[in-house]
Amino acid sequence: MNTTAIFEPIGHESLSDAVVAQIEDLIASGILKQGRKLPSERDLAETLRVSRPKLREALAVLEERGLVTTQHGEGTFVAALTGSAMLPALLALYERHEPAFFDYLEYRREQEGFAAKLAARRATKADKERITNILAEDERAWREKDALASREADFALHAAIVDASQNATLIHMMASIYELTRQGVFYNRDFLKTIDGTGKLLMEQHRELGMAVITGDEARAEKAAYDHIDFVEESFKLGIERRRREAMAEKRRLLSDSKL
Amino acid sequence: MNTTAIFEPIGHESLSDAVVAQIEDLIASGILKQGRKLPSERDLAETLRVSRPKLREALAVLEERGLVTTQHGEGTFVAALTGSAMLPALLALYERHEPAFFDYLEYRREQEGFAAKLAARRATKADKERITNILAEDERAWREKDALASREADFALHAAIVDASQNATLIHMMASIYELTRQGVFYNRDFLKTIDGTGKLLMEQHRELGMAVITGDEARAEKAAYDHIDFVEESFKLGIERRRREAMAEKRRLLSDSKL
DNA sequence: AACGTTTGGTCAACTTTATTTACCAATTTA
DNA sequence: TAAATTGGTAAATAAAGTTGACCAAACGTT
Structure with a gap:
């Protein structure tokens, strides 16, 4: 080599x-x-x-x-x-700017916590059934290692909780945010590579969040939402660091080969 | 504006x-x-x-x-x-490469822990007196807010502990490392700006480290050394992050002025 | 309404930077 | 020793960037 x-x-x-x-x-x-x-x-x-x-x-x-x-x-x-017409521009911008992604997470943390708290307070019977079904699907997807379905369930859970918050402005704002998420920033290849190995933890966090909303425990729901975003952010940071180290290790390996 | x-x-x-x-x-x-x-x-x-x-x-x-x-x-x-003749080149290199600085800290963490452990095991009466004197000087400098003397005492403590380890190779290697440190990387302006606000914590860490060596508690000395480097690394990271945020906030401020 | 100022729109001449190509000199290897 | 490889040097060419000038659209003042 x-x-x-x-x-x-x-x-x-x-x-x-x-x-x-x-x-x-x-x-x-x-x-x-x-x-x-x-x-x-x-x-x-x-x-x-x-x-x-x-x-x-x-x-x-x-x-x-x-x-x-x-x-x-x-x-x-x-x-x-703002406005969905400009989403492509924003999306591309976030993909080119890693630091902005963490700011995005920081903002989302507050929003998710707020939504979860409201949802726990206001969720209707229909909302709770919807969340229950999503949790079941999430668990099934995890058991069968269906990564795609797992992601969809994840997405669906967050959307259901925002809907359950019954706040029109919040629902509208989060819709834009989720669109970002779904199209590529949050669920891009690199991110999935990072998060997939921790699928069970993610599933458990979703379960905790969903159950807190269903039982109407506002404080617990808020905390579950915070913990979830914190976990995602930490995983993402670790993933970035790991890839950086792997790239360096690979270069070292290429060199040591030539010594054998 | x-x-x-x-x-x-x-x-x-x-x-x-x-x-x-x-x-x-x-x-x-x-x-x-x-x-x-x-x-x-x-x-x-x-x-x-x-x-x-x-x-x-x-x-x-x-x-x-x-x-x-x-x-x-x-x-x-x-x-x-390697070798002190090449120190200027290495020093300049580290100053241009922030990531390398953390690798340097990672390496130093092991060395410091090892030195502290050996020192606790082998320190002579003279070593212990020297460390005692340095700790007193460190505390005096802190009380009188003498930043320069504080840094010198810091440096002296680490050197004294390495000397107390009685390992010639270790002493030689650490001498090169400390030279780096002293000349600018570790104690450069930015770093001091970060660390000065936490002067008391630093002093207490030094005291813990010194006392552990004096009392001959190997495990405690090793842990104190680890904790100290961990603290330094964390402070440095926070300082970098803080400066980044301050720079952005300043720009925001410049813009909002024009709106008043 | 008319003028002057500021703003974006365009272009050509000039300067700097970078590439290409060729050839020379020192070292290693067959 | 001869061939191949490596660093050393230079001139011609191409690309990137700057300068300076002038035009056209919008705004504010008179």
Whole structure:
């Protein structure tokens, strides 16, 4: 095995790519909010120490991605990212920005806890039956190692609990969030690779959450929701770290082979 | 306050900078060990997708920094990084690579635990007196908020414990490590900013460590050493995270001002 | 309504950076 | 010793980025 194997092609990142990345960061982190006007091209080019044509290249990319809109003679503005029409842009943004994903989880933690508490307080008989059925399906999927069904049950449980909260605004907001989740961020390949090995724990957390809602124990439901998100976040972090270490170990292995 | 304030100049990183960074990573992470031969310039340029002149530019920088040596007609090799002659290169390397710093801490954790255990077993009367004096000085520095003296006492305590271990190899190895520490990595400005607010905790940890050695309690000494390094690592991580959040909050503040 | 200012839109000349290609020199290996 | 491989150097070419100028749309002031 050749030493060459451990080296990786240099990313030929263009200047405009770097500009795009910085502005995306500002939008993804919520510093630049929707509707906010960016500085004029001349000003921005100067503060970024970049020529205007290059800045314009970057702005063109951002506009193509739906993150900003520019109007002749007026300025460039951060596009509205809420509303399902803009979900693809947001989704792609989160996938390119790992830190933003943790912010997303932090936000979701509060929402889930709130939803679980309300659900425990307000769930109707129909809600409770629905949750019971989902828990049964979740357990079946786990026993039969049906990963796909397991994910669907997971998704269904969270949706059922939000519905049970009977709060229209919450339901609407969480619908957008779940759409994100379902399409790729939360359930992308890397994440599944991380979480699959802990399927039983996940199932038990769902069961605890569901039972707390069914029995109407608000505090227990809230705690179960927090614990669940905390667990997901921790698993994700560990997965990232593990993959980083595995990649390094692989490189080491490639080198030691050549010594044998 | 203008929106312009939140944007930062784009780093005009040259191609060769990127090449330098990758090879430094491989060396800093220990994947490329000293004496290892790099692929030939033609091969390496091809796998990195970079022209040979640019690769050579990068290699020239690496050689200037003391990380590699090249020999006409023979090849380019990773320089020997052990030995105090090479400390500046290693030091600079660690400062440019944050992840390597945590690897350094991980290594140091084992060494410190081992040293503390040996010291508790073998410390002479003179060693114990020396440690007692250092602990007193540490406490005085803390009471009088003498940050510089506090750091010196910290350093002195660790050195005294290593000396008390009576193991020549360990003493020699730790000397190199401490040199790193003292010169800048461990006690750099950012790190101090993090740790200073927790001065009392640090002092108490030192006291626990020193007393364990003096009383000859091996297990307690080992645990105290582990706890200390764990605390340092955690503080450092928190400090990094805090600075990151503060930087973002500052940007948010700059924007909200313009709304008032 | 008219003017001046600011903003985005466009283009061409120029500069810097990077690639390609060729050839030379030192070392190892057959 | 001859061939192959490696680092050393340089010139021609190509690509990326900057500079400067000018146009057109929107806004505010007069």
